[in-house]
Amino acid sequence: MRNVVERMRKSVLAAALLVLVGHGVAFAQDKPVTATDAWVKLPEAGAKSASAYATVNNPGMYAVYLVSGTSDVAGKIEFRDAGAGDAVKEDVTVPAYDAAYLNPKGIHIVLSDLKKELKEGDKVYMTLKTELGLPVEVEATVKKE
Numbered sequence: 422m423r424n425v426v427e428r429m430r431k432s433v434l435a436a437a438l439l440v441l442v443g444h445g446v447a448f449a450q451d452k453p454v455t456a457t458d459a460w461v462k463l464p465e466a467g468a469k470s471a472s473a474y475a476t477v478n479n480p481g482m483y484a485v486y487l488v489s490g491t492s493d494v495a496g497k498i499e500f501r502d503a504g505a506g507d508a509v510k511e512d513v514t515v516p517a518y519d520a521a522y523l524n525p526k527g528i529h530i531v532l533s534d535l536k537k538e539l540k541e542g543d544k545v546y547m548t549l550k551t552e553l554g555l556p557v558e559v560e561a562t563v564k565k566e
Contacts, residue, residue: 452480459561461545473530473561474523479515486552487513493546496534503527539563
């Protein structure tokens, strides 16, 4: 009986160690997530929100989840899905070794409570946050479609 208990204890400890090591590797993803080809659709004059698009690249071996964001021009950032009636998304998955394509017909960023009127050619800076709190810096240019 004692032998069985000892084996069970070792199995539980080994499983716990594997879980902790797995999480440690996820925290230590060595290649940063980046954003490219970012742009903001020029909103109509007086608009209080604008849509932003980008390619979010994940060169790492684990999926990353974007969960929030901030911007120099907006009081609030949300992820929305145009393909689902512009529903708010809790997070955006950026698959391992792949990218998330934030685009006008799918998942995109909505900048709400604009602090200033945006003009064509303006630069908009955003910081998207992953589920681990890691930043993804985005520089977008305002343009007409």
